[in-house]
Each structure stands twice: as structure tokens, then as C-alpha cells.
Amino acid sequence: MTTVEISSTQLSQHTGSAVRIHGHIQSLRDMGNLAFVVIRDMSGAVQLVADEAEVLSVVRLATCETPVSAEGVVVAKPNGQGFEIHLKELTLLSTPAPSLPVEIGKQSKVDGLALSTMLDYRPLTLRSPKVRAIFKIEAVFCEAFREFLRERQFTEIHSPKIVATGTEGGAQLFKLNYFGREAFLAQSPQFYKQIMVGALERVFEVAPVYRAEEHDTTRHLNEYISMDVEMGFIESERDLTDLLNKLVRHMFEKVSQSCPEELSLFGAKVPEVAVIPAVTLSEAVDIINSYQKKGSAEKTDLDPEGEKIICEHFLKTENTDLVFITGYPLSVRPFYAMPLPAEGEMSSRSFDLLFRGLEITTGGQRIHRHEELVAAIKGRGLDPEAFKDYLQCFQYGMPPHGGFAIGLERIAKQLLGLPSVKLAALFPRDINRMTP
RNA sequence: GGCGCUGUAACUCAACUGGCAGAGUGCCGCGUUGUCUGCGCGGAAGUUGGGGGUUCAACUCCCCUCAGCGUCGCCA
Known part of the structure; x- marks a missing residue:
């Protein structure tokens, strides 16, 4: 199977295909033998699902905002609401980012920021x-x-x-x-x-x-x-x-x-x-x-x-x-x-x-x-x-x-x-x- | 620049009349196969903006200073 490079908005056109996508990690949810990683790219965001030991070990090294390249297969979400990528391989493209001063992945947190905080951390808040x-x-x-x-x-x-x-x-x-x-x-x-x-x-x-x-x-x-x-x-x-x-x-x-x-x-x-x-x-x-x-x-x-x-x-x-x-x-x-x-x-x-x-x-x-x-x-x-x-x-x-x-x-x-x-x-x- | 208000953990905020400085989120550790505000248990994290004063005792009261927010003049 050939791997195609796609962006997050093109998911639905590649159901069942092997794809590569890159972006910044927006959220990480580690459930033990299963982990969800949402990455944000230029066009939107997509959820990656990791359930293989090798991939999970890489996920555990990652932090929010770390840029990554991901390979996997596009599948429909079990609840039928959209698509996600079943992760085969995850590559960290830079040193894992340190903990963030503001939580840009959560809308409610970004909305609650003081103007001065929003501007002091502008290189980061601009990513939300x-x-x-x-x-x-x-x-x-x-x-x-x-x-x-x-x-x-x-x-x-x-x-x-x-x-x-x-x-x-x-x-x-x-x-x-x-x-x-x-x-x-x-x-x-x-x-x-x-x-x-x-x-x-x-x-x-x-x-x-x-x-x-x-x-x-x-x-x-x-x-x-x-x-x-x-x-x-x-x-x-x-x-x-x-x-x-x-x-x-x-x-x-x-x-x-x-x-x-x-x-x-x-x-x-x-x-x-x-x-x-x-x-x-x-x-x-x-x-x-x-x-x-x-x-x-x-x-x-x-x-x-x-x-x-x-x-x-x-x-x-x-x-x-x-x-x-x-x-x-x-x-x-x-x-x-x-x-x-x-x-x-x-x-x-x-x-x-x-x-x-x-x-x-x-x-x-x-x-x-x-x-x-x-x-x-x-x-x-x-x-x-x-x-x-x-x-x-x-x-x-x-x-x-x-x-x-x-x-x-x-x-x-x-x-x-x-x-x-x-x-x-x-x-x-x-x-x-x-x-x- | 004038006037008013506010500065407490990385972020958002509590702390009674002056009496042991706290929560949620984030972060770290352990567990968790369907999360999407993940969940459970444990943990680290503070010069209470800074300086001075009053007091047995100051986040709290007073003075100075710095910073932020609101508002007005002016303008897109």
C-alpha cells in the first residue's frame, strides 16, 4: 500500500488508505494500552489512535505542541462521527516541548486568558x-x-x-x-x-x-x-x-x-x-x-x-x-x-x-x-x-x-x-x- | 497623560473583622482499550509584583514604586 501525504481536511477522501500527516500535538490522552493524540495542522485537526506497544512508547515521549509526523490508516470513528487515523508510526520532529504556560488546546482556557497573558505568550497563543x-x-x-x-x-x-x-x-x-x-x-x-x-x-x-x-x-x-x-x-x-x-x-x-x-x-x-x-x-x-x-x-x-x-x-x-x-x-x-x-x-x-x-x-x-x-x-x-x-x-x-x-x-x-x-x-x- | 480598579502557583481564581497561603486546570509518578473538559490514586509547585511602615501578628491596614485592566481626550 502506498502512503499518501494528506492534510486533516482530506481524511474522508482516504478512508482505508495508508496516509502520512504532520502537525503539532494539540492534546494527549493516554489510557494505558490505548492512547489518543490530536494533532493540528494548517487546515484543522485530526485524532490519531495508538494501540501498539511500539507506537505507544513514542507517544509517551511526546508532549503538547511537539511537531510530529504520523503514519497510519484512515478509519471511521467507532461512533460514526468522522474519521481518525489508526497510528502505525509516530516520529517526533523536534525535542518534546516543555509544559505550556497556557493551555491552547482547550477553547475554554484560551477564552479565559487575560489580554496581557494572551499577548505575552503570543508565539504560542497564535497557534490556538x-x-x-x-x-x-x-x-x-x-x-x-x-x-x-x-x-x-x-x-x-x-x-x-x-x-x-x-x-x-x-x-x-x-x-x-x-x-x-x-x-x-x-x-x-x-x-x-x-x-x-x-x-x-x-x-x-x-x-x-x-x-x-x-x-x-x-x-x-x-x-x-x-x-x-x-x-x-x-x-x-x-x-x-x-x-x-x-x-x-x-x-x-x-x-x-x-x-x-x-x-x-x-x-x-x-x-x-x-x-x-x-x-x-x-x-x-x-x-x-x-x-x-x-x-x-x-x-x-x-x-x-x-x-x-x-x-x-x-x-x-x-x-x-x-x-x-x-x-x-x-x-x-x-x-x-x-x-x-x-x-x-x-x-x-x-x-x-x-x-x-x-x-x-x-x-x-x-x-x-x-x-x-x-x-x-x-x-x-x-x-x-x-x-x-x-x-x-x-x-x-x-x-x-x-x-x-x-x-x-x-x-x-x-x-x-x-x-x-x-x-x-x-x-x-x-x-x-x-x-x- | 487624567481618573477609577486590580496585582496571590505556569494559567484562571479563592483566603471572613489583621490570626497556620488554598482550589481547579496544567505539570510529574503509578494504574486504566474508546477518550475527546478522559477517569482513579499519589506528588512537586509561592520572595502573595517590589520597597518601606504600623502591629505580638500583614495577602489583608498606611506610604512609595512598578505592572496590568477599565475609562476619557484622539482616531481607522
């Missing part, structure tokens, strides 16, 4: 089925994001992360020493993606961005993955919200199709995305005030509590997990935001997308006329000379354009109902943590 599922889902989000945009003739770009100036001045920048000169880690690919609209018309980028903000919350990271989009020749920000609407629909559909098991580990329900409703900021504030006894919410921005109330309202009234907030005042947006003169006060052609109570996207149309942009920069008390290189593309003609950015860890956190965005980053960087 539920933790790694987060990152499989994020990979599918990225895949779907790329797929959708490529189909619409967007080109993927890679902008520099070492930059000479900040974009908006709002978020704090990490300073670094660049051969004796001052440089910064990019807080956003904003300027570069706009410049690339001049060259490629439609671009996107999936890359880390850096924010040196000194807050430690469940929705902030100092390094996170920004899924950026920018497109030219738009008529208004409506073109962007339409695109974003279809994009998130595609991303959710793809995750729903590709990751049913990963989603079920979290009991997560993927939202059905129809036409995402939109409200202006001032309408949103009125709605929030109608729920709160104090009528004091300001009409400049929403606080986290307000974001929650708005989302609850729209879930109740329109059965949607997603809602656009539009018409932010120019004053709370970066200088390049396109103004929208409305009701006496200057509003902007920008929007946020909220998902189950959290902002996952910000975007908008940008100013594309050179003279207007220079005036906007001066209006913020900034020096146009500092933005000389960025302004070049406007000097030589830029079409009406705009874009948005989706926070990968945030959309994953909200989808899976994670208590902190830090759990959605492989190795999160926050104000207190730089390792592992």
Missing part, C-alpha cells in the same frame, strides 16, 4: 484554533479587497513608510533618525495615493500605518493595517460611498463563503449588506440626543457612545449593521477635504462608515484645484512650502478625486465581536507594548 482563525479571516478580507478593486481596474501600490512630513498634523507622528536628518513613520499613505491618482487614476494599498497617539483603548493600535483606496474622475463623494458599499459587501460575502468554520468559532454572523443608509452628522446628533436625556452632544463629531447609539438606532429601524455618517464640518477634517457649502456653515464632502458601533472607515472627496488647496493649507495656519512635493501633482493638473481607508483590525474586531482590537493584530503595538 480560535486565535489563528482571526488571521485567516483577515487574510480573506485582504484577498477580497484586492480582488474587488483589481476587477475595477485599480492598481496596487506600495508607498514609502519613511516620510519627511506628516499628512494632516492631527495624529502624532513617530520621529526617527534618518542619517542624521529628522524623518517620520507614515501615519497614512494619503499624499502618495493622491499623487498616484495622477499617474494610475485608480489605486489601492494594504500596508501598516503608524500613529504615535498616547492612548490605550480597545480600539486603538499604534501600528495597524490600513486598506487604502483612492480614485480619480469622480463626480462627488457619492461615487466613493457607492464603491465602498459594494466593496464591503464583497468582503463580507467572501469571508462568509471561505471561513464558515472560523466564523462559527466566534458565533459571528456576517452582516448582509444591502444599500447602507447614510445620515448627516447633524441628523445623527439629533438622533443621539433623542435617546439621551442630556441634549448636549455637539454637532462636530461623535464620541464612542454616540457611535454606539447611532448604530443601535439603525439596527432597530433599518435592520442594518452599517451606517454612513456624512457632512462632517470642515474644521474636524484634514485640510485637503473638499468643502460642501451647506446651511451657512462649511461642511465637507467626507464620510465615516460605522460598523456595529465603531468607525471602520473614513473617506471623502479631496480638493483637486491647486489654488484652492494652497488656500486651504494657509487657512489652517500651515506653510504651503512644507507641502511642495505633494502640491506638485496639483500644479500639473489633478482630476476630481477621493478615497477612503478601512482599518483591517477594526473590521475584524467588529465582525468577530472581539473585546479589543489588539486581539486582531498578530503582534500589537500599543503605548505599553513593543514585544513580542
